[in-house]
Amino acid sequence: MTAASPAVLVVDDEVDFGEVLTLRLREAGENALYARSGRDCLDLLQRQEVEVVILDVRMPDMDGIDTLQAIKQAHPWVEVILLTGHGTIETAVRGVKLGAYDLLIKPADFQELREKLNQARRRRQERIDRPGDTGAIPDPS
Amino acid sequence: MEQPTRPLTVLLVDDEPRFREILAKRLRHRGVSVEEAPGGEEALESMRREAKEVVVLDVKMPGLDGIETLRRLKTAHPECEVILLTGHASPQDGVEGIKAGAFDYLSKPVEFEHLLRKITQARNKIERLRAERREAEFREQIRRQMAVAERLAALGTLASGVAHEINNPLAVIQDSAGWLQQILEKPETADMPRREDFAQALARIQRAVGRARTITRQLLQAVHNPAGDSLETVHLREVSLPAIAEEALALVRREAADRGLALALEASDPPPLAWTDPALLLQVILNLLNNALQATDSGGRVTLRLGVKGEHAVLAVEDTGRGIPPEHLNRIFEPFFTTKEVGRGTGMGLYVSWAIMNRLQGGITVESREGRGATFTLTLPRKPPPTA
Numbered sequence: 001m002t003a004a005s006p007a008v009l010v011v012d013d014e015v016d017f018g019e020v021l022t023l024r025l026r027e028a029g030e031n032a033l034y035a036r037s038g039r040d041c042l043d044l045l046q047r048q049e050v051e052v053v054i055l056d057v058r059m060p061d062m063d064g065i066d067t068l069q070a071i072k073q074a075h076p077w078v079e080v081i082l083l084t085g086h087g088t089i090e091t092a093v094r095g096v097k098l099g100a101y102d103l104l105i106k107p108a109d110f111q112e113l114r115e116k117l118n119q120a121r122r123r124r125q126e127r128i129d130r131p132g133d134t135g136a137i138p139d140p141s
Numbered sequence: 142m143e144q145p146t147r148p149l150t151v152l153l154v155d156d157e158p159r160f161r162e163i164l165a166k167r168l169r170h171r172g173v174s175v176e177e178a179p180g181g182e183e184a185l186e187s188m189r190r191e192a193k194e195v196v197v198l199d200v201k202m203p204g205l206d207g208i209e210t211l212r213r214l215k216t217a218h219p220e221c222e223v224i225l226l227t228g229h230a231s232p233q234d235g236v237e238g239i240k241a242g243a244f245d246y247l248s249k250p251v252e253f254e255h256l257l258r259k260i261t262q263a264r265n266k267i268e269r270l271r272a273e274r275r276e277a278e279f280r281e282q283i284r285r286q287m288a289v290a291e292r293l294a295a296l297g298t299l300a301s302g303v304a305h306e307i308n309n310p311l312a313v314i315q316d317s318a319g320w321l322q323q324i325l326e327k328p329e330t331a332d333m334p335r336r337e338d339f340a341q342a343l344a345r346i347q348r349a350v351g352r353a354r355t356i357t358r359q360l361l362q363a364v365h366n367p368a369g370d371s372l373e374t375v376h377l378r379e380v381s382l383p384a385i386a387e388e389a390l391a392l393v394r395r396e397a398a399d400r401g402l403a404l405a406l407e408a409s410d411p412p413p414l415a416w417t418d419p420a421l422l423l424q425v426i427l428n429l430l431n432n433a434l435q436a437t438d439s440g441g442r443v444t445l446r447l448g449v450k451g452e453h454a455v456l457a458v459e460d461t462g463r464g465i466p467p468e469h470l471n472r473i474f475e476p477f478f479t480t481k482e483v484g485r486g487t488g489m490g491l492y493v494s495w496a497i498m499n500r501l502q503g504g505i506t507v508e509s510r511e512g513r514g515a516t517f518t519l520t521l522p523r524k525p526p527p528t529a
């Protein structure tokens with residue numbers, strides 16, 4: 001995998017976690033990037049091609065759900081996997097309705113995370129290949 | 142339930158044999174089961190052998206007099222009611238008798254129908270007191286159950302809060318160890334000094350994290366969040382209890398055989414159905430079966446009993462194991478309460494089971510005698526709740 005391959009972006013306010021997960025993904029051959037906040041994530045998305053964002057739900061200031069909405073608005077082709085230490089069905093349902101691909105609970109199994117990552121990439125590709133799909137999320141109602 | 146047709150039992154105490162015999166005969170004639178005693182000592186002896194409900198007691202007797210006999214009777218048998226027979230000249234004895242706990246007193250000579258009425262009234266009073274006591278016990282039991290439920294809910298909230306907070310650092314530990322493991326798998330580290338030591342220690346860290354993760358998962362799964370939902374949703378449908386019981390037994394058959402235990406399934410006919418979530422129910426049954434197997438020594442028996450009680454389906458797991466000491470009975474449902482060695486049990490099984498049964502609109506209760514085994518009983522709705 002070259003550094004130019006499309007990136008996976010880890011977003012987590014806990015630096016120890018975000019960094020080590022980024023290191024693991026790189027070690028496994030992914031082009032992984034790290035952002036410390038929802039804002040940093042959105043800045044990075046302006047400059048860099050990212051396929052999948054792995055997004056913490058509970059963050060100060062701009063939380064995961066806000067960030068998810070902003071990502072889907074500005075970059076509809078980016079897939080998002082929510083990663084949280086606080087698993088409630090509401091967050092999961094809400095996240096998926098807002099266009100997240102899936103939700104995993106910390107500490108997540110690394111193999112499972114990678115599988116989800118690949119599935120999310122496949123879904124992205126399918127959406128891109130489908131003619132007429134704008135990437136927009138259908139109104140959740 | 143009381144049997145209203147059960148014969149009324151009376152002990153007739155009088156030192157005059159003629160009087161006693163005639164009265165006894167007339168009472169028997171009216172369907173009363175009567176025993177006779179010629180004096181106070183004999184009366185106490187007769188009650189010791191078998192308690193009668195109503196005692197008709199002459200006050201003036203040689204030896205132990207009526208009032209003293211009354212006192213001793215009421216001490217030894219607080220449930221019985223005593224009717225005193227006093228000579229017409231001594232109503233004072235009667236008053237003293239009432240103070241000592243007699244139901245009533247009649248003066249001799251007694252009018253038979255009047256006596257019979259008094260006996261019946263005394264018996265009604267006994268029944269009423271019994272009913273009141275049963276009701277009080279029932280209330281107390283409910284109160285205790287609610288207190289336990291409240292405590293469990295509070296403990297659960299606390300424990301799940303801790304679980305949430307633990308998950309984040311746990312993730313850092315797990316992924317840091319995982320990262321180092323990935324590095325150790327690279328060709329560049331193949332010749333690293335003491336590589337095996339690193340690998341071993343990292344594997345230990347991963348195992349320990351796995352254990353901690355199981356606990357936090359169970360807690361989060363068990364606890365309702367304030368919105369009344371938890372990570373796993375409940376999928377209710379009509380479930381055949383024998384089918385799910387068979388499934389559970391199949392999963393523990395091997396372990397039972399290894400431990401030298403017999404497994405049995407007893408189901409009422411027709412096979413009971415429940416309105417429930419089969420996956421969650423299976424989890425509860427497995428928790429109970431595993432506990433039962435672990436508590437029972439070789440040669441013992443674990444029985445799964447299925448039946449129906451009113452609006453509920455009932456599923457009981459009964460074992461012949463060591464039982465639960467009374468002082469543990471109201472603690473075993475708490476999260477982390479365990480008597481097993483570290484690493485053997487986390488004390489989550491019954492707590493999770495209790496929480497699941499709550500979510501299934503059912504209940505879980507336990508009965509046990511130390512050394513004689515334990516029975517855990519699940520109750521479940523049989524039908525979907527009527528839609529409003």
Ligand SMILES: Nc1ncnc2c1ncn2[C@@H]1O[C@H](COP(=O)(O)OP(=O)(O)OP(=O)(O)O)[C@@H](O)[C@H]1O
Nearest residue numbers: 432433436464473479480486487488489490491515
């Ligand atoms: N059938 C039983 N007979 C005797 N004691 C029991 C039985 N079931 C449960 N207990 C007691 O209740 C305690 C709590 O049970 P629980 O299932 O919650 O936890 P555990 O079995 O100790 O651990 P875990 O289920 O998490 O592996 C047990 O440690 C044991 O002392």
Ligand SMILES: [Mg+2]
Nearest residue numbers: 428432490491
């Ligand atoms: Mg257990």
